[in-house]
Amino acid sequence: MTTTTLNRRNFLASSAAIAGGFSLGFGVPFSRAEAQTGVQEINAWVVIHPDDKVVIRIARSEMGQGTLTGLAQLVAEELECDWAKVTTEYPTPGQNLARNRVWGNFSTGGSQGIRQSNQYVRQGGATAREMLIQAAAKEWNVPASECSAANSVITHKGTGKTTTYGKVAAAAAKMEPPKDVKLKDAKDWKIAGKGLKRLDTRDKLTGAQLYGIDLKLPNMLTATIRDTPVNGGKLKSFDAAKVEKMPGVKKVVAIDGRAVAVVANSYWQARTALAALPVEWDPGPGGSVSSSDIAAMLAEGLNATQAFVGNQAGDAKGAIDKAAKKIEAVYSYPYQNHATMEPMNCTALWTPDKCEAWGPTQNGEAALAATAEAAGLPVNKCDFRKTLLGGGFGRRGRSDYVRQAVLIAKEMPGTPIKLIWSREEDMTHCTFHPIMACKLTGGIDAAGNIAGLHVRLSGQSILAGLLPQNLQNGMDPVVFQGFNNGGTESAYGYNIDNLLVDHAMRNPHVLPGFWRGVNTNQNAIFMECFMDELAEAAGQDPLEFRRKMLKPRHLRVLNAAVEKAGWGKAPAGVHQGLAQIMGYGSYVAAVAEVSVSDAGQLKIHRIVAATDCGHAVNPAQIERQIAGSFVYGLSAALYGECTVKDGAIEQTNFDTYNVMRMDEMPKVESVIVPSGDFWGGVGEPTIAVAAPAVLNAIYRATGKRIRTLPVMNHDLRKA
Amino acid sequence: MVAVTVNGKIYNTNADPRTPLLWVLRDDLGLTGTKYGCGVAQCGSCTVHIDGVVNRSCRVPLNAVGRRKVTTIEGLAQGGTLTKVQQAWLDNDVPQCGYCQSGMIMAAAALLKTTPKPTDEEIDAAMTNICRCGTYQQIRAAIHDAAKG
Numbered sequence: 001m002t003t004t005t006l007n008r009r010n011f012l013a014s015s016a017a018i019a020g021g022f023s024l025g026f027g028v029p030f031s032r033a034e035a036q037t038g039v040q041e042i043n044a045w046v047v048i049h050p051d052d053k054v055v056i057r058i059a060r061s062e063m064g065q066g067t068l069t070g071l072a073q074l075v076a077e078e079l080e081c082d083w084a085k086v087t088t089e090y091p092t093p094g095q096n097l098a099r100n101r102v103w104g105n106f107s108t109g110g111s112q113g114i115r116q117s118n119q120y121v122r123q124g125g126a127t128a129r130e131m132l133i134q135a136a137a138k139e140w141n142v143p144a145s146e147c148s149a150a151n152s153v154i155t156h157k158g159t160g161k162t163t164t165y166g167k168v169a170a171a172a173a174k175m176e177p178p179k180d181v182k183l184k185d186a187k188d189w190k191i192a193g194k195g196l197k198r199l200d201t202r203d204k205l206t207g208a209q210l211y212g213i214d215l216k217l218p219n220m221l222t223a224t225i226r227d228t229p230v231n232g233g234k235l236k237s238f239d240a241a242k243v244e245k246m247p248g249v250k251k252v253v254a255i256d257g258r259a260v261a262v263v264a265n266s267y268w269q270a271r272t273a274l275a276a277l278p279v280e281w282d283p284g285p286g287g288s289v290s291s292s293d294i295a296a297m298l299a300e301g302l303n304a305t306q307a308f309v310g311n312q313a314g315d316a317k318g319a320i321d322k323a324a325k326k327i328e329a330v331y332s333y334p335y336q337n338h339a340t341m342e343p344m345n346c347t348a349l350w351t352p353d354k355c356e357a358w359g360p361t362q363n364g365e366a367a368l369a370a371t372a373e374a375a376g377l378p379v380n381k382c383d384f385r386k387t388l389l390g391g392g393f394g395r396r397g398r399s400d401y402v403r404q405a406v407l408i409a410k411e412m413p414g415t416p417i418k419l420i421w422s423r424e425e426d427m428t429h430c431t432f433h434p435i436m437a438c439k440l441t442g443g444i445d446a447a448g449n450i451a452g453l454h455v456r457l458s459g460q461s462i463l464a465g466l467l468p469q470n471l472q473n474g475m476d477p478v479v480f481q482g483f484n485n486g487g488t489e490s491a492y493g494y495n496i497d498n499l500l501v502d503h504a505m506r507n508p509h510v511l512p513g514f515w516r517g518v519n520t521n522q523n524a525i526f527m528e529c530f531m532d533e534l535a536e537a538a539g540q541d542p543l544e545f546r547r548k549m550l551k552p553r554h555l556r557v558l559n560a561a562v563e564k565a566g567w568g569k570a571p572a573g574v575h576q577g578l579a580q581i582m583g584y585g586s587y588v589a590a591v592a593e594v595s596v597s598d599a600g601q602l603k604i605h606r607i608v609a610a611t612d613c614g615h616a617v618n619p620a621q622i623e624r625q626i627a628g629s630f631v632y633g634l635s636a637a638l639y640g641e642c643t644v645k646d647g648a649i650e651q652t653n654f655d656t657y658n659v660m661r662m663d664e665m666p667k668v669e670s671v672i673v674p675s676g677d678f679w680g681g682v683g684e685p686t687i688a689v690a691a692p693a694v695l696n697a698i699y700r701a702t703g704k705r706i707r708t709l710p711v712m713n714h715d716l717r718k719a
Numbered sequence: 720m721v722a723v724t725v726n727g728k729i730y731n732t733n734a735d736p737r738t739p740l741l742w743v744l745r746d747d748l749g750l751t752g753t754k755y756g757c758g759v760a761q762c763g764s765c766t767v768h769i770d771g772v773v774n775r776s777c778r779v780p781l782n783a784v785g786r787r788k789v790t791t792i793e794g795l796a797q798g799g800t801l802t803k804v805q806q807a808w809l810d811n812d813v814p815q816c817g818y819c820q821s822g823m824i825m826a827a828a829a830l831l832k833t834t835p836k837p838t839d840e841e842i843d844a845a846m847t848n849i850c851r852c853g854t855y856q857q858i859r860a861a862i863h864d865a866a867k868g
Binding site for chain 1: 734735738739742745746747749750751752753754755756757758759761762764791792793795796801805808809812813814815816817818819820821824842843844846847848849850851852853854855856857858859
């Protein structure tokens with residue numbers, strides 16, 4: 001056993017070594033740094049080392065969804081490199097700007113990593129391959145057309161000569177990139193399309209993986225913050241003198257007139273001082289609002305005259321009026337927190353002439369813009385370095401915590417500041433899943449078919465809260481996610497002749513935001529649960545009722561799910577429910593099997609989930625995203641609810657904001673049925689079917705329709 | 720100065736004795752593999768072993784540790800060789816974002832020590848940590864694999 005006495009000096013020395021990987025020569029373009037080490041950039045996407053190691057650059061953020069691995073598979077497939085030699089790295093958003101956005105969009109949301117960038121990353125790999133082949137051909141003085149590449153080795157057909165990527169990389173970098181490269185047909189894939197293991201696992205098993213919250217820089221101080229408890233409120237006053245003498249405290253800083261931060265030597269010191277800091281708030285107009293006020297606001301919208309029409313076909317109201325049978329139901333969906341496991345954090349170093357920040361973000365370019373704006377410096381004097389994310393789920397698309405960190409750092413020029421939010425701050429200052437109520441009115445004709453359907457949404461618009469410039473004549477098109485009739489993004493999938501979907505926008509003061517699955521989550525509950533209600537009104541099996549109306553791609557996926565599940569063949573005492581939708585470009589369906597005990601205890605036994613995401617780039621990771629979607633979606637359905645009292649969110653930690661744990665995890669069986677002619681997303685679509693499949697099964701188990709989420713607020717004992 | 724034994728080393732730290740062990744590990748000892756998730760012993764991201772027993776280090780003040788031996792995620796693999804649990808995690812490609820996995824692995828390691836062949840029910844009872852990505856299914860498979868090996 002050895003004894004180590006920690007003093008500031010050796011602590012900082014080791015910290016600097018850790019941070020080294022995150023602070024590669026500020027502003028130095030890759031190519032110059034690489035020239036010194038013999039490491040060669042072939043093009044923006046591909047870097048080759050003399051020992052044949054391949055570094056693939058990935059612009060999208062890794063937050064668990066496996067995009068580093070999936071995108072690397074696509075590049076490597078075209079590059080024809082040895083997969084065992086592949087690693088990945090992030091370019092910085094500053095480098096992207098400096099190079100005319102060569103890596104395209106950094107934003108990582110909407111399940112678009114692979115579906116939006118597959119074309120250009122594959123071209124990047126193919127272009128690099130052609131340059132490597134050309135370099136070898138030139139060295140051998142043979143036509144490039146007589147050479148081929150596989151597994152990082154280039155071979156000349158005629159002579160049998162071979163060389164490796166590492167040997168020709170320097171020459172290849174000087175070749176003219178070919179203008180047109182032909183991409184492989186998916187049926188010829190060897191690396192893509194395979195369920196390969198992730199590239200980023202090992203360090204996550206030993207504690208070696210650094211997240212933003214783990215960063216250490218020389219002389220770094222740690223800050224923690226308290227923002228106005230009521231969105232729209234202001235910081236009225238605080239008494240810094242009360243805490244300035246506390247151990248380790250360096251500074252107390254007001255931020256944007258709405259938040260106050262304490263900077264100290266360590267997090268615990270900062271947190272302890274912040275807890276002791278007397279603060280007075282001006283809550284603003286939101287301070288008088290509680291959940292019941294918001295519910296009343298939404299209830300009024302359900303019957304309001306004015307509403308934005310999102311989708312319309314035929315004459316829904318007329319058809320419903322004339323229908324043989326009319327049914328109506330009101331559903332509602334609460335605010336929810338993303339609750340990423342890693343709380344919000346960001347590290348920043350500001351000096352009068354430059355500013356650098358580090359941290360977890362889903363949108364590197366937005367984080368850089370926020371850095372520059374807060375720093376008061378031109379963007380080319382700033383950069384943002386992304387860390388791996390301890391969860392994102394949409395929360396880290398917003399850069400509020402980046403701005404805060406930079407503003408604090410600006411108060412202490414030359415000292416790196418790591419801002420860490422407490423879990424309590426994180427729980428109460430999210431961009432919350434928007435709250436929504438929905439009234440559905442349906443008519444059934446004499447033949448037992450849907451004569452007409454009116455879906456009235458009433459609730460909050462994310463765009464109005466976050467991106468008002470994206471509203472279209474006041475309307476938020478994102479509200480209708482999943483209520484589109486066709487298209488390539490999201491659709492309900494039924495042929496219904498008379499349909500009206502409209503939205504009475506009601507925006508409480510609580511800040512809404514994008515939350516994994518976004519509006520497909522509640523819209524799929526409204527549509528798919530009401531579809532079961534309509535089937536029952538028509539006296540039909542929910543599956544057969546849907547089959548009559550479903551469009552072919554939707555039907556194919558639903559059939560895949562029910563066949564694997566054995567629809568109607570659940571064990572005694574176990575009840576099934578189903579749901580389907582197309583979201584984020586992918587067709588998904590699920591069958592849930594549940595039981596409810598006499599005491600009202602719900603058990604979700606088994607889920608069968610089918611997905612057609614077009615091309616399945618990594619089926620093993622798709623399975624994990626599907627299984628994870630049920631944990632996220634069912635945590636929301638069972639427990640997810642943020643309530644408002646006096647303008648503030650009441651839930652402050654996992655003891656009041658419960659989530660699903662291991663003992664509630666159903667067995668999830670995935671059925672991946674890629675049709676191979678499009679690129680669909682994977683991270684989000686399945687969440688939408690998790691809740692409605694389970695809710696429909698709960699009805700069959702108990703006779704109770706749960707129309708107000710979450711389930712925990714209901715007594716599930718048989719009606 | 721307070722002395723604390725972590726992963727076989729005795730550290731002397733100037734941290735306030737009331738500081739939770741989690742923050743001593745992270746901020747004073749530089750052992751950042753142990754994660755902050757909630758601070759109220761709910762999520763288990765900060766799970767460590769104290770004399771071999773699972774503890775949520777966010778609620779263990781430094782002065783309560785005394786002479787007991789603390790093991791963190793950094794103390795599992797020796798000389799680059801993964802333990803059976805870590806290897807099973809690797810084989811099953813368990814982590815997604817990975818943030819909760821230090822705590823999950825520490826909880827699983829302790830479970831397997833007391834219960835070498837756990838049933839699903841025993842796994843459910845012992846593994847109460849939170850994972851938001853939803854890796855529970857792979858965690859269960861990895862624990863069963865580690866129990867086999």
